[in-house]
Amino acid sequence: MISVTLIGAGNVAQHLYKAFSACKEVHINQWHNRRLEQLQMFKNDVDIVDDITLLKEADIYIIAISDDAVAKLSEQLPFSDKLVVHTSGSVNLHHLDKKNRRGVFYPLQTFSKDAELNFSDVPICIEVEHKADYHVLKDLANAITSPYHRVNSPQRAALHLAAVFVNNFTNQLYRVAHEITESEGVDFNILKPLIKETAKKLDTLSPYMAQTGPAKRNDKKTIKKHLASLDKDIHKDIYKLLTKAIKETHGTSASSAFKKPNSK
């Protein structure tokens, strides 16, 4: 049995609480948040606490709070030589106070309190200072059926940066598409099979091989027509920049005619 103390009450902490509560290999010792009202609804199921000095003994302390607050909170922990991890893709391992054994348990997924999530679809990126702690965190990932990967700091930073492209930027493009369909009174849902197929294709093809469309084909008339149809300058800018990037990747722009991409 792994005993865990959860710190934070936001999107990630709430999903972790649900996942840990559902598995018999993990016991949630305590759940701390600076504002106790966020945890009141769980008070009959777990020991909730807002006073950090009252934290009890546990195998792992998981800090799932805003990135900027992680370092200070780790300094306030009233113990030493324990395994303390944060859940951030971008916070440096060394920002955790060195009085404890430091680690990262970064769930590479998008979490919202109200959106259901299956942890078997949540890869956990594990980083540790001490080799033995990797096995503890690996067991924790196993307990909630998550795939896990041992990464170093530059690799975690690269994954976090890449995640912004595949998640946040892609989602903003969905938002643009939503505005475009709405402007003509057509249902955005009609695009959903295309959205799903675009992601599904990556099971068998690299992003390079999967690309299609007017920029890759260099269909100049279509590109011109699309640009003329866009009302907002920012949408025109996005269209132009992504078209340029696709052309460069696929060798359809003058400047990249003889260049080959590093990975296909």
Ligand SMILES: NC(=O)c1ccc[n+]([C@@H]2O[C@H](COP(=O)([O-])OP(=O)(O)OC[C@H]3O[C@@H](n4cnc5c(N)ncnc54)[C@H](OP(=O)(O)O)[C@@H]3O)[C@@H](O)[C@H]2O)c1
């Ligand atoms: N959301 C995601 O998709 C996602 C994915 C992977 C990793 N992460 C990482 O997981 C961590 C938590 O993210 P989240 O989305 O769960 O955050 P969130 O929903 O915004 O919740 C933030 C939590 O941090 C606490 N907090 C904020 N400032 C604090 C301070 N100065 N001192 C103590 N506690 C403070 C808040 O307490 P109050 O309730 O009292 O305000 C709240 O419990 C972050 O490191 C984030 O990078 C997030």
